[in-house]
Structures are given as C-alpha cells and as structure tokens.
Amino acid sequence: MTASTSGHPLSGRAAIVGIGETGYVRGADETVLEMVLGASMAAIRDAGLTPADIDGILPPPGFVAWDEIAAHLGIPDVRYTSTPQMGGASPTAALTTAMMAIASGVAETILVPIGWNGYSALRPRPDAKPSKRRFSAAFFETVRNYYGPYGLRSAPWWYSLYLQRYVELYDVPPEAPGAVAVAARKHAQLRPNALMHGRAMTMDDYLASPYITEPLRKFDCCVETDCAAAVVVTSAERARDLPHRPVLLLGGAEGHANPAHELTNRADVLDLGLSRAAPRAFEMAGVTARDMDFLQIYDCFTHVVLLQLEALGLAERGGAPDLVKGGALELGGAYPLNTAGGMLSQGHCWGLNLVVEAARQLRHDAGDAQVHGAELGLVTGYGDLGDGSIVILGRG
Amino acid sequence: MSTADKQIPRPAELDLEFFQAATSTGELHVQKCADCSDHHHPPRLYCPRCFSDRYVFEKVSGRGTVYSYTVSHFTTEKAWKDEVPWATIVVQLDEGPRLVGTARGIDPGAIRIGLPVRVVTETVTDDFAYLWVEADAGAEPEKTGNERAEEAR
Ligand SMILES: [Zn+2]
Numbered sequence: 001m002t003a004s005t006s007g008h009p010l011s012g013r014a015a016i017v018g019i020g021e022t023g024y025v026r027g028a029d030e031t032v033l034e035m036v037l038g039a040s041m042a043a044i045r046d047a048g049l050t051p052a053d054i055d056g057i058l059p060p061p062g063f064v065a066w067d068e069i070a071a072h073l074g075i076p077d078v079r080y081t082s083t084p085q086m087g088g089a090s091p092t093a094a095l096t097t098a099m100m101a102i103a104s105g106v107a108e109t110i111l112v113p114i115g116w117n118g119y120s121a122l123r124p125r126p127d128a129k130p131s132k133r134r135f136s137a138a139f140f141e142t143v144r145n146y147y148g149p150y151g152l153r154s155a156p157w158w159y160s161l162y163l164q165r166y167v168e169l170y171d172v173p174p175e176a177p178g179a180v181a182v183a184a185r186k187h188a189q190l191r192p193n194a195l196m197h198g199r200a201m202t203m204d205d206y207l208a209s210p211y212i213t214e215p216l217r218k219f220d221c222c223v224e225t226d227c228a229a230a231v232v233v234t235s236a237e238r239a240r241d242l243p244h245r246p247v248l249l250l251g252g253a254e255g256h257a258n259p260a261h262e263l264t265n266r267a268d269v270l271d272l273g274l275s276r277a278a279p280r281a282f283e284m285a286g287v288t289a290r291d292m293d294f295l296q297i298y299d300c301f302t303h304v305v306l307l308q309l310e311a312l313g314l315a316e317r318g319g320a321p322d323l324v325k326g327g328a329l330e331l332g333g334a335y336p337l338n339t340a341g342g343m344l345s346q347g348h349c350w351g352l353n354l355v356v357e358a359a360r361q362l363r364h365d366a367g368d369a370q371v372h373g374a375e376l377g378l379v380t381g382y383g384d385l386g387d388g389s390i391v392i393l394g395r396g
Numbered sequence: 397m398s399t400a401d402k403q404i405p406r407p408a409e410l411d412l413e414f415f416q417a418a419t420s421t422g423e424l425h426v427q428k429c430a431d432c433s434d435h436h437h438p439p440r441l442y443c444p445r446c447f448s449d450r451y452v453f454e455k456v457s458g459r460g461t462v463y464s465y466t467v468s469h470f471t472t473e474k475a476w477k478d479e480v481p482w483a484t485i486v487v488q489l490d491e492g493p494r495l496v497g498t499a500r501g502i503d504p505g506a507i508r509i510g511l512p513v514r515v516v517t518e519t520v521t522d523d524f525a526y527l528w529v530e531a532d533a534g535a536e537p538e539k540t541g542n543e544r545a546e547e548a549r
Contacts (some may be wrong), residue, residue: 142438144407146496148405150498152466157468157484159465160468161496163466199504211467213466213467214466214467214469262438264463269463
C-alpha cells in the first residue's frame with residue numbers, strides 16, 4: 001500500500017479502478033466509435049460498475065465527443081466534461097483533470113477514453129465502413145504555412161527539426177535510441193495483443209533500418225494502429241469497495257514549451273513541456289523519478305524518450321545515452337520502460353495504453369512482464385508540438 | 397529543385413501579412429515590435445517581450461546560421477519522391493527569429509550546425525512565398541561543433 005506522503009490536497013484522493021483496451025491492429029473490423037465504446041464498456045465492467053455510475057467524461061480531442069459516448073453507452077447524468085487540447089499528451093493530462101474534479105466533488109466517477117484509426121484512416125480496407133473521423137488541431141495551421149511546403153507533412157518530419165540538434169550537439173550514438181526501440185520490442189513479446197508480438201528485433205536490425213528523416217530511422221518511429229483504450233477513475237474512498245486493487249493518482253501535471261504552437265522558435269528547442277511538468281508532479285506526489293519501479297514514457301519516437309528521461313531528472317541534458325546502456329530500460333534493468341511494448345511495439349493509442357499497462361503493473365497483474373513488487377510508477381504524455389503531461393501512480 | 401507540385405498553403409490572418417510582406421516586395425520581412433523592436437516569428441498579435449500590439453514587418457537580410465536541420469530520405473508525398481534525399485534547414489537569423497526552408501545548392505551531407513546560410517524568398521502566389529536556404533558565400537565560415545571539439549582535443 002502506497003499512501004501519499006506529500007500532504008498535497010490532490011495527492012492520493014482519486015484512483016484508477018477500471019481499465020479496458022481493444023487489440024492493436026492494422027485494419028480493424030470496427031469503426032473508431034465502436035472501438036472507443038468497446039474499450040469504455042470494458043473499463044466500466046472491469047471496475048465492477050455500470051454506465052449509470054459514470055458522471056464525468058474526459059474524451060480526447062478530435063475524434064469522438066463526450067455527448068455521443070454518453071448517448072451510446074446510456075450514461076444518464078453527466079455532471080462534468082472537458083477535453084485537453086494536447087494531442088498525445090491529452091489522455092494523461094485528463095487524469096490530472098480527473099483528480100481535480102473528483103477531489104473537489106464536481107464529479108465522482110470519470111471515464112477517460114481514446115481510440116482512433118491510426119492505420120486505416122490513410123489506408124482503409126476495401127470493405128471498411130465509411131468514416132469521417134480525422135484528427136485536427138489548431139497547430140495544423142502552423143504546419144500548413146511553415147513546415148508543409150518543405151515536405152514536412154507529419155510528426156517524424158516536424159520533430160526531426162529539433163531532434164537532429166540534440167543528436168549533433170550531444171553526440172548521441174544510434175545505439176541510444178536503439179536501446180529504447182529494442183527494449184520496447186522485447187517487452188512486446190510478452191503481450192499477445194501487441195502489434196509486434198512474435199516479431200523480435202535486435203540492435204543490428206535497428207541499426208540496419210533505413211532513415212526516414214534524420215535522425216529518425218524507421219524503427220525509431222511508433223507503429224500506426226487502429227485501437228482504443230479507456231480507464232475509469234473514482235474517489236479513493238469508493239475505490240476501496242470495488243473489485244480491483246486501486247491504483248492511486250499521487251501526482252499529476254501538464255507543461256508546455258514557449259511558444260507551444262511552433263517548434264523552432266523556442267529559446268531552447270530541447271526544452272519539452274515535460275521539463276516543466278515533471279517537477280510539479282513529483283512535488284505533488286512527494287517522490288522523485290528515482291523512486292519509480294517502472295516508467296511508461298510516451299514513445300512516439302525513441303529520441304523523444306531520451307529527452308523525456310532527461311526532463312524527468314534521471315539524467316543531465318545529453319546524459320540519457322549513458323543512462324540507457326546495458327539493458328537499463330529492459331525488465332530486470334534499473335528503469336524498466338514500457339513493459340507492454342509501448343507505442344513503438346504494442347500500438348499507438350495516444351499513450352492511454354501506457355496508463356492501462358501501468359495500472360496492470362500496480363495491480364500486480366502484468367503476467368510475465370510484471371515488475372516484481374511494483375509500488376510506484378509513472379506515465380508521461382507528449383503531444384502536438386511538445387506538450388507534456390505526467391501522472392505518478394501508486395499501488396493502493 | 398522547384399516549387400512545382402509542392403504543397404502551397406493559403407495563409408490567413410496574421411500569417412498572411414508575413415507572406416504578403418515578402419510577395420509584395422520580393423524580399424524577406426519578419427515581424428518586429430513597434431515598441432521594443434523585438435523580432436519574432438511566426439508573427440503574433442501581441443509582442444511576447446513587451447506585450448505591445450503595435451508591429452511592423454521589417455525587411456531583413458536573410459543572413460544567419462544553421463540552427464538545426466533534417467535530411468529526409470523517405471516521403472509519402474508524390475511531389476517529393478524525386479527529391480530524396482533533400483534537406484530542410486532551421487535558420488537562426490542574425491535578427492533573432494528562426495525560419496524553416498528547403499536547402500538549395502548545399503550538399504545535404506555537408507550541413508552542420510553553425511554553417512553560414514542565407515534565406516531567399518521565391519514568390520509562388522500573391523499570398524505565399526517559398527523560403528529557400530542557400531550557402532552564404534559572403535560569410536566567414538563559423539566553426540561547427542565538431543570542429544570546435546576537434547580543436548579542444
Ligand atoms: Zn515588444
């Protein structure tokens with residue numbers, strides 16, 4: 001049992017009590033809405049509840065709105081809803097919003113869902129039902145005017161604009177991002193629902209993978225998948241009466257680089273939103289990154305994981321390549337990372353799959369991937385042009 | 397390399413003012429605060445330094461250095477398939493702001509942080525100017541990070 005020791009009024013007041021996820025596939029049979037509802041219903045049932053118990057919904061930006069979720073699930077009385085506008089950082093940021101809503105009494109039991117057709121939006125199956133779901137965000141205007149004309153159409157090309165500076169200034173060897181990719185792939189072999197289950201990858205495989213846009217190789221990039229996930233959060237008091245061991249929200253924060261809407265004009269382009277969020281979350285929880293039994297880090301790209309390890313305070317700027325040597329990120333190492341394979345090898349579910357896996361670890365229900373005796377862990381989010389979010393979780 | 401078939405945007409609002417300052421004169425302009433003289437990009441309605449809402453778009457030389465870059469070896473865009481590998485450069489302008497543009501006449505393998513470069517505009521439509529980044533022949537080459545490290549050894 002990990003109680004909050006920080007004395008912060010939000011710390012330890014809410015808990016994740018239900019988790020749900022679909023498979024991580026390319027070419028789903030279901031629409032995005034069907035996947036989101038399926039994962040949501042699975043999470044509600046896992047919590048031992050029904051939709052009538054849900055009184056708050058914090059959906060992701062872009063794809064599905066709270067009102068259609070409420071209508072289709074038959075949630076009769078929604079007391080609170082809001083949507084973080086932070087791309088992939090949104091689901092983890094929503095957990096902090098849930099802590100605030102629950103601790104203040106605005107809502108008691110909150111659903112945080114996400115899902116998308118990350119693979120099929122661009123490559124629909126011939127027999128697929130028509131779908132109009134497309135992600136859009138305000139920063140797309142920056143992309144259209146200032147990156148798109150130069151052939152920089154999506155995230156790998158945008159982020160490479162600052163990641164190359166990291167690699168050149170700090171002499172980051174390819175084996176460092178490679179260690180992130182290899183650890184994720186190794187862990188995916190322990191999760192049958194991972195897209196890359198059954199497809200092992202060595203460091204030599206990684207080093208042989210072609211560049212997409214330097215410094216990013218093919219195997220530095222996460223896998224586009226169709227998938228959905230959801231979690232249910234309620235008060236720590238109510239959590240005690242529910243079927244699973246509660247997973248307490250001990251700390252949470254978001255942070256944003258300045259300016260947030262454009263990547264290249266920041267005083268320090270390597271300064272992530274997480275650099276600001278992490279100290280706030282650790283202070284709220286009364287712990288440090290070194291107290292964590294595992295790390296679930298938003299792994300859209302391997303180099304972004306290295307920068308987040310530094311933002312968490314585990315290494316100085318440029319120090320992550322040394323930190324990740326010798327299997328440190330693998331199960332049994334000092335910093336077990338993304339124990340279900342992460343977005344690099346399980347599937348890209350906007351990081352909510354990382355939250356689901358963190359909850360499994362803290363329930364001691366992670367099977368062959370279980371970190372023995374896990375009491376504390378963290379999940380980060382990274383979205384749009386570097387927005388950051390983080391939650392610190394404890395076994396209740 | 398040319399702008400043919402490339403994705404040409406239709407900017408709006410304040411971004412349009414940035415591009416029209418270039419297309420109407422054929423020369424690069426960036427936003428400058430009319431009160432504190434801070435240059436910034438992309439343009440903003442309030443100055444991030446002094447919060448003034450008074451600004452002008454001022455002609456700049458386009459000279460600067462490579463701040464960061466990427467060499468792209470793969471694309472899903474038809475217009476870029478014949479261009480690989482192409483390089484995109486983030487230029488640190490002498491005036492302060494950074495601009496993104498396509499390298500032209502520079503060997504992608506020779507690009508390093510600190511290399512002197514110059515941003516040149518090409519008017520594509522009334523509302524959009526493409527930004528090219530060329531080697532700045534007139535500048536004394538600044539030592540790259542690697543060369544500085546080499547000397548330190
Ligand atoms: Zn000013």
